Amino acid sequence: MPASPPPLPPPRTAWEPLPPEAxxxxxxxxxxxxxxxxxxxxxxxxxxxxxxxxxVARLFRPSPTPERPDSFGRLDDLRAEVLAAARAHGMSPxxxxxxxxxxxxARNTAHQDFSLSWLRHAADPKHSAYEKFxxxxxxxxxxxxxxxxxxxxxxxxxxxLREGGLGPYPDLCKAVSRSPAMLEYLDLQRSRRENxxxxxxxxxFELFILGEGRYSEEEVREAARAFTGYRRRGEDFFFARGQHxxxxxxxxxxxxxxxxxxxxxxxxxxxxxxxxxxxxxxxEFLSEDPLPAPxxxxxxxxxxxxxxxxxxxxxxxFSSRIFHHPGHRGALIKSPIHFYLGLIQDLHLQVAPFPxxxxxxxxxxxxxxxxxxxxxGWVGGRLWINASTLAARRSLVDFLFRxxxxxxxxxxxxxxxxAARRQGPVLLTVGPQRFxxxxxxxxxxxxxxxxxxxxxxxxxxxFAAAAAAFLDQAPAGPERNRRLALLARRILLSPHxxxx
Amino acid sequence: MNAPPVLPSxxxxxxxxxxxxxxxxxxxxxxxxxxxxSTLRGAPRPEKDRSVLVLVQLAGGNDGLNTLIPFxxxxxxxxxxxxxxxxxxVLPLADGLGLHPAxxxxxxxxxxxxxxxxxxxxxxxPNRSHFRAMEIWETxxxxxHALSTGWxxxxxxxxxxxxxxxxxxxxGIHFGAELPPSLQASRPQATFGVTPAIGRRGxxxxxxxxAKNLLEAHPAAPANLGxxxxxxxxxxxxxxxxxxxxxxxxxxxxxxxNRFAQALRGVxxxxxxxxxxxVYFVSLGGFDTHSNQAATHARLLSTFAAGMHAFQHDLRRQxxxxxxxxxxxxxxxxxxxxxxxxxxxxxxxxxLFVMGESLRGGLHGHxxxxxxxxxxxxxxxxxxxxxxxxxxxxxxxxxATPVLGGAFTPLDFL
Numbered sequence: 001m002p003a004s005p006p007p008l009p010p011p012r013t014a015w016e017p018l019p020p021e022a023x024x025x026x027x028x029x030x031x032x033x034x035x036x037x038x039x040x041x042x043x044x045x046x047x048x049x050x051x052x053x054x055x056v057a058r059l060f061r062p063s064p065t066p067e068r069p070d071s072f073g074r075l076d077d078l079r080a081e082v083l084a085a086a087r088a089h090g091m092s093p094x095x096x097x098x099x100x101x102x103x104x105x106a107r108n109t110a111h112q113d114f115s116l117s118w119l120r121h122a123a124d125p126k127h128s129a130y131e132k133f134x135x136x137x138x139x140x141x142x143x144x145x146x147x148x149x150x151x152x153x154x155x156x157x158x159x160x161l162r163e164g165g166l167g168p169y170p171d172l173c174k175a176v177s178r179s180p181a182m183l184e185y186l187d188l189q190r191s192r193r194e195n196x197x198x199x200x201x202x203x204x205f206e207l208f209i210l211g212e213g214r215y216s217e218e219e220v221r222e223a224a225r226a227f228t229g230y231r232r233r234g235e236d237f238f239f240a241r242g243q244h245x246x247x248x249x250x251x252x253x254x255x256x257x258x259x260x261x262x263x264x265x266x267x268x269x270x271x272x273x274x275x276x277x278x279x280x281x282x283x284e285f286l287s288e289d290p291l292p293a294p295x296x297x298x299x300x301x302x303x304x305x306x307x308x309x310x311x312x313x314x315x316x317x318f319s320s321r322i323f324h325h326p327g328h329r330g331a332l333i334k335s336p337i338h339f340y341l342g343l344i345q346d347l348h349l350q351v352a353p354f355p356x357x358x359x360x361x362x363x364x365x366x367x368x369x370x371x372x373x374x375x376x377g378w379v380g381g382r383l384w385i386n387a388s389t390l391a392a393r394r395s396l397v398d399f400l401f402r403x404x405x406x407x408x409x410x411x412x413x414x415x416x417x418x419a420a421r422r423q424g425p426v427l428l429t430v431g432p433q434r435f436x437x438x439x440x441x442x443x444x445x446x447x448x449x450x451x452x453x454x455x456x457x458x459x460x461x462x463f464a465a466a467a468a469a470f471l472d473q474a475p476a477g478p479e480r481n482r483r484l485a486l487l488a489r490r491i492l493l494s495p496h497x498x499x500x
Numbered sequence: 501m502n503a504p505p506v507l508p509s510x511x512x513x514x515x516x517x518x519x520x521x522x523x524x525x526x527x528x529x530x531x532x533x534x535x536x537x538s539t540l541r542g543a544p545r546p547e548k549d550r551s552v553l554v555l556v557q558l559a560g561g562n563d564g565l566n567t568l569i570p571f572x573x574x575x576x577x578x579x580x581x582x583x584x585x586x587x588x589x590v591l592p593l594a595d596g597l598g599l600h601p602a603x604x605x606x607x608x609x610x611x612x613x614x615x616x617x618x619x620x621x622x623x624x625x626p627n628r629s630h631f632r633a634m635e636i637w638e639t640x641x642x643x644x645h646a647l648s649t650g651w652x653x654x655x656x657x658x659x660x661x662x663x664x665x666x667x668x669x670x671x672g673i674h675f676g677a678e679l680p681p682s683l684q685a686s687r688p689q690a691t692f693g694v695t696p697a698i699g700r701r702g703x704x705x706x707x708x709x710x711a712k713n714l715l716e717a718h719p720a721a722p723a724n725l726g727x728x729x730x731x732x733x734x735x736x737x738x739x740x741x742x743x744x745x746x747x748x749x750x751x752x753x754x755x756x757x758n759r760f761a762q763a764l765r766g767v768x769x770x771x772x773x774x775x776x777x778x779v780y781f782v783s784l785g786g787f788d789t790h791s792n793q794a795a796t797h798a799r800l801l802s803t804f805a806a807g808m809h810a811f812q813h814d815l816r817r818q819x820x821x822x823x824x825x826x827x828x829x830x831x832x833x834x835x836x837x838x839x840x841x842x843x844x845x846x847x848x849x850x851x852l853f854v855m856g857e858s859l860r861g862g863l864h865g866h867x868x869x870x871x872x873x874x875x876x877x878x879x880x881x882x883x884x885x886x887x888x889x890x891x892x893x894x895x896x897x898x899x900a901t902p903v904l905g906g907a908f909t910p911l912d913f914l
Contacts (some may be wrong), residue, residue, distance in 0.1 A: 093840045097791065146631035199644070288724070331722035364677050373681065374635060374646035382727060387670070387735040388679050388693035395697075457725065459714065466713040470706045486707055494714035495728035 005327030011294035014322035015302060023052045027324045033456045033500040034285055035059050035318065036128035037338055038345035041453070043125065056318045059129035060311065062166060065159060066121035069113030072152050075106045111151035112355045115369035118158070119351045119358060122337075123344050130165070133314070135337065136284050137161045138370075139377040140277070141176045141208060143185040145370050150184075154370045156235055157181035166311035169277055170268045173208055174261050180232035186375070188230040193245045196224035203375055205267060214272040215252075222249040227260045268308065274300030277310075281317055286328055288381040295322065330457035330499045333384055336365030338500060339393060343400055343492065346454055349427050353420035354413040357428065361399070364392035385498070397492050401485055405429045435484035439476060443468030450488060455496045551895050552771055554764075554780045554811075554826040555652070555682065556853075558804070560787030561630065563797055564833035564850025565868075567603070568617055572596035575870035579837045583793060583844070594863055602801035605809040613861035614812060614821070615853065616913045618887055620868040622849030622880025626832065630788070630846070633831035638681040640885050640904050651888055652779055653685030654903045655896060670738055673770060674781035675763035683781060688727065692738050694766055699743030703736075711736075745773045753814035760784045761807035768814045771824060778896065787830060791841035812855055822857040825895050825914075829884070836870060836877050849880035852887065854913050864913050883908060890914050 008014065018027065028047040032039035036059070047055040082103055085091050122131035143157050157179045164172035176182055182200070183189040191197035201223035205215040229244030230237070249258050252266045267273055278299045282291055290296070299316065306312035317323060334342060340358060344351060352358055362368055366389050372378055399405075405428040409417065420426045438446060447467030451459045467487055474480040491497060570576045571587040573596060590598030591607060599606070609615040625643040627633045639647040649657070656671045670692040672683040677695050703711055715729045749769035755761040763782045770777065784804055789796050808826065815821040833850025849868060868878030885908040889900035894914035901907050 097841060146629065329722075331724055333724055333728070366679075373648065373684075376646055376648050379648050382688045382724065383684070385688065385728060385731055386679055386691050387731070387738060388674075388677060388691065390732060390735050391693065391695070391697075391739075392677065457721065460716045462716075463713055466710055470710050473706065487710065490707065490710050490714060493711075495725050495732060496714070498728050499722070499724060 005325065008295075008325055008327070009321050011292070011298045014295055015299050015316055015320045017319045018052055018321050018324045020051070022321075022324065024048065026326075026329075027052075028055070029456070030324060030329050031055065031059075031318060033330075034323075034332070036125065036132060036345075037123075037341040038125075039456070040125075040345070052319050053315075056315055059318075060133065060166065060314050061130060062162065063121070063127035063130040065162065067117045068155070069110060069117050071106065071110045071113045072155070075103075075110045075150075075152060078103050078106045107149065107151060111145060111154070111370070112359060114151045114155050115359055115362075116351060116353065116355065118369065119337075119341065123341050123351050125345060128341070128345075130162075132338070134158065134161050134165050136280075137165055137172075139284075139372065139380075140280055141172070141182070142372055142375050142377045143179070143181040143370070144372045144374075147185040148181045150181075151370075152235060153179075153181040153184065153232075158370075166314070167309065169308040169310055170264055172310070173204070173264050176208070177204070177227065177230065177260050177264065178237040180235055180237060183230055183232045183237070188227055189232060191224065191228050191230070191243075193225075193228050193243050196221075196228050196245065198224040200224070200227055201263075204264070207376065209264070209267045209276060210270055210272040211276050214270065215267075219251040222251040223263045225249055226258045226263045230260065273308075274304045278303060278313065278317075281313065284380070285317070285332075286323055288332065291322075330455075330496070332500050333381055334498055334500050335378070335380060335384060336362050336367035336389070336393075337369075339365065339498065340396065342500075343397070346492075347400060347430050349400060349429065350420075350425070352417075352428050353426060354409070354416045356413065357399070361392060361396040364395070365389050366392075393498070394493055397489055400429050401489055402429045403432060430485065430488070432478070432481045432485060435481050435488070439480050439484055443471030446471065446484065447487065450491055451496075454491055455494070456500055457496050459491075459494070459496060550776065550778055550823065551858075551897075552778050552780065552824045553652075553891060553895060554767055554782065554824060555680075556804075556808075556826060556828045557680070557781070557783040558787050558800075558828055558830040559634075559783055559785040560789070560830070561633075561832045561834060561846055562787045562800075562828075562830040562850060563789060563793065563844050564620075564847075565836065566793075566797060566834075567600055567801065568593070568619065568851045568867075569598050569600060570596055570867060570870065571598050573870055575872070579870065579872075581838070582842050583838045597863065597867065600798070600801050602798040603805045605802075605805040609809065609812055609855060610861060614857050614859070615855050616859055616861045617851045617853055617863055618882055618911065618913065619851045619863060619865040620849045620878060620881040621852050621865070621884050621887060622832075623883055623885070624880075626848040626877075626880070628832065628846040628848075630831055633846075635681065637829050637831055637884060638684075640888055648684070649686045650680070650682035650684045651903060652682045653689065655779075655892060655898055656683070656685045656689040657687060658902050659896075659898050669776045671777065672779040672781060673742070673767075673775075673777050675766060676781075676783060680781045680783070683779065688731065690731075690734055690738075692735070692742065694742060694746070694763075698739060699747055742770065745769050745775075749773075751810075751814045752817035753810045755810045755814070756803070756806050758803055758807070760803055761810055764807050764811040765814070768811055768818075768820075771815070771820055772818055789834070789843050790839065790845060791843040793838075793843040808853075808855060816857065824856055825859065825891065826853075826855040827887070827891065828853040833878075836868075836872055837875075848877040852884075859913050864911055882911065886911055 025044050025048055028044045029039045032043055032047065082099055085096060085099055121127055138158065138161055141161065143154060145151065145154060148154055160175050160179050164175050186200035186203055187197040188200045198220050202220045204223065205220065206212050225245040226249055229240045231240045246257050248255060251263065252270060254266055275296055279290065279296055282296065302316060303313045340362060366384055367378060417426060444464045447464045451463065471480065471483050471487060474483050565576065566583060566585065569585050569590050571585060571590050577584045585600065589601050591601060591604060592598045606615055623636065623643060627636060627643050636643055638650045640651040641647040652672060670690045672691045673694060674680050674683065674691065675694045677693055679691055679693065683691055715733050746766050746769050751765055751768060755765040760782065767780045767782060786800055812821060815824050829852055830850060833847045834844030835847040838844050865882040868881065870878065885904050888904060889908040890910040890913060892898045892900040892903055893910055
């Protein structure tokens with residue numbers, strides 16, 4: 001039975017590094033479950049051997065850019081055609097409509113390919129922690145397919161986050177203010193000197209840097225003026241000097257002819273700027289319930305003293321005594337993407353090379369790639385879970401245990417699978433043979449091993465006995481293998497497996 | 501001797517196996533909701549008197565001008581040279597206004613005063629993106645503000661539905677795999693989605709026992725483990741219960757075989773089974789009629805009208821027509837002027853339907869002014885949040901201001 005965890009360390013020492021003697025298989029497992037998607041024994045051993053600081057540094061190394069989907073080329077071509085058609089007169093409305101339809105389809109295909117290429121990239125354990133972290137940043141510096149429409153711009157935005165994800169946060173905010181996807185999503189593209197659009201300025205303060213109630217409406221208006229002239233041309237940012245309001249602005253007690261970058265610097269001088277990113281980090285990676293204020297302030301002050309370098313914040317956070325406190329183990333709910341990629345890694349499968357193998361599940365579980373509900377991103381936590389999303393998690397597990405996945409593929413999917421297999425093995429589902437290797441072991445031992453391997457927490461008392469009773473009713477052979485697969489599915493659908 | 505089933509699917513089944521009410525209370529965190537609720541009250545309390553809201557989404561943007569048609573208006577015929585319907589075609593309703601002929605199945609409801617239309621409903625600074633406009637209707641936000649919760653989700657957050665354990669019964673049931681954003685609350689609220697797979701997923705025998713074992717959370721375990729355990733337990737029990745209600749239902753009306761009507765049939769089944777659920781959600785899609793609209797729109801309205809008629813007829817025959825209010829919404833109307841493809845593009849305000857025996861039927865609000873400069877669209881005359889306020893205050897019995905984040909004057913259809 002789990003004993004009640006010891007009390008939290010006091011705020012002053014909570015963020016100090018975990019003492020080396022406390023870096024064990026248990027703490028390593030916790031770190032891997034939280035930073036990545038799974039905690040296989042080999043990775044736990046390696047982490048323990050290398051030590052905590054080295055492990056954290058290794059996990060948060062920038063990962064390379066995921067492969068750029070081929071369909072981006074097709075979309076590029078079509079966009080050029082549509083532009084040319086818009087200039088050319090005499091095109092019939094029907095032809096114009098057909099071209100628009102083709103463009104829509106090309107966008108859909110490109111977005112699906114972008115999603116799949118990212119999933120494949122993030123499923124590689126070498127990239128998982130960094131990509132998971134970038135996804136976290138993308139849920140703060142939010143853009144979405146609905147407002148941007150062009151997956152090539154989303155891909156570019158993602159790359160901006162990937163490149164700036166460890167540097168100073170003010171620099172990342174400046175880069176994001178120039179992200180072509182952001183210019184579209186929060187309307188800077190349509191902001192004019194005579195009529196500045198306040199959308200970006202408001203979210204910059206409220207969602208990216210300071211938080212609600214930490215700025216005035218007057219400051220939003222003044223900041224909106226500073227961001228006039230931010231434009232994109234295709235995939236690139238450019239500054240339209242003629243549209244920029246270079247007049248004097250007053251905000252946060254300063255007056256000057258500020259530009260956008262200077263406004264961001266001014267915002268980071270506000271005390272609240274120390275707290276927003278750390279509090280989001282705590283909520284995403286440590287505890288759904290906020291920590292008492294002194295803990296947050298302690299972490300924020302340390303971070304500010306490191307020039308807001310995100311890398312420093314991550315190292316401090318993930319090495320800390322409080323992060324590794326036993327009370328935090330297995331306490332968070334996996335996001336749909338975590339659940340999916342965790343299954344892929346835990347079951348040694350590959351991301352299916354066609355949309356139907358993953359994307360509809362992500363949508364039904366509530367996290368379609370780069371399609372957040374709105375500028376606030378996904379709330380997550382307990383709100384990932386309802387009867388419908390649970391049913392979707394179950395459908396996904398059912399799909400990954402299908403015995404005949406290839407029998408239900410259409411021609412396109414079969415072709416995509418063939419193409420992928422020319423690059424390497426692609427295992428779509430867990431076949432019945434998977435369990436044959438250890439089917440001979442006693443049921444109780446199998447159950448304990450599966451639970452230890454897959455779950456971030458101990459299963460309920462009596463689980464091993466119940467599982468053994470279930471398994472050992474069947475003699476060795478196909479029926480026992482079938483029951484082994486059912487047992488594994490039950491574990492993956494247990495409340496425990498939804499946690500990390 | 502057979503062991504008792506470990507996941508009971510009916511109250512009777514649970515009780516038959518000798519569990520006593522007093523003993524159950526200690527574990528009520530992990531009990532199926534219906535059992536915990538009735539044990540606490542001492543006796544099952546059917547929720548017969550509760551008013552129910554059925555929300556019908558017309559997804560894609562329904563063309564309001566060709567739904568409630570100002571057939572005498574010269575501007576209408578000017579704006580709609582090919583799509584306009586003539587006075588001889590429409591079902592006359594009031595001076596100069598008539599319904600699209602495909603809505604004929606609704607005529608008896610109109611005659612009986614059980615169908616109302618709120619005219620020209622919208623909001624300031626209308627948005628023409630499907631996604632954003634739908635989100636505005638779902639969240640009841642200002643058009644320049646994003647909210648993470650739906651208006652009915654906030655209704656759930658702002659009310660408790662009765663007994664202390666009632667919150668574990670589904671507060672809302674939707675037809676379709678994904679939770680409609682209208683029902684998204686700020687904290688977990690039990691909801692349930694009916695999909696065609698229902699009833700085909702039951703667990704049996706030893707696997708069921710195994711599942712049960714894994715749902716037992718230790719009291720000292722992280723809070724989220726307990727939350728997951730009881731949500732999963734409730735989902736399992738609800739799924740079995742809903743599946744049984746749907747498969748055994750004998751309606752008192754002929755529902756067409758299409759998915760929309762069958763969903764409404766399911767709603768009737770669940771309402772008549774006296775679930776404590778007060779909010780149901782059904783969607784009919786395809787209203788995004790950019791080209792060759794006439795035939796598509798007629799077909800959609802016909803599907804809509806036949807389904808609605810069967811549903812209300814069924815409820816009436818089974819004496820539940822007076823405690824169910826059905827209301828439609830759509831993300832926007834279409835533009836006033838048709839486009840060059842014999843269709844219409846994304847527009848602004850539009851009428852919505854309200855149906856039930858307890859409402860004031862006929863027309864409410866004011867029709868749009870169509871004397872518009874070129875390229876302009878009607879400006880709404882009724883804010884959609886006034887419709888929501890009416891439903892919240894006069895139907896669901898919930899103060900509207902905290903839900904809607906402001907005071908909106910209720911309308912007189914209730």
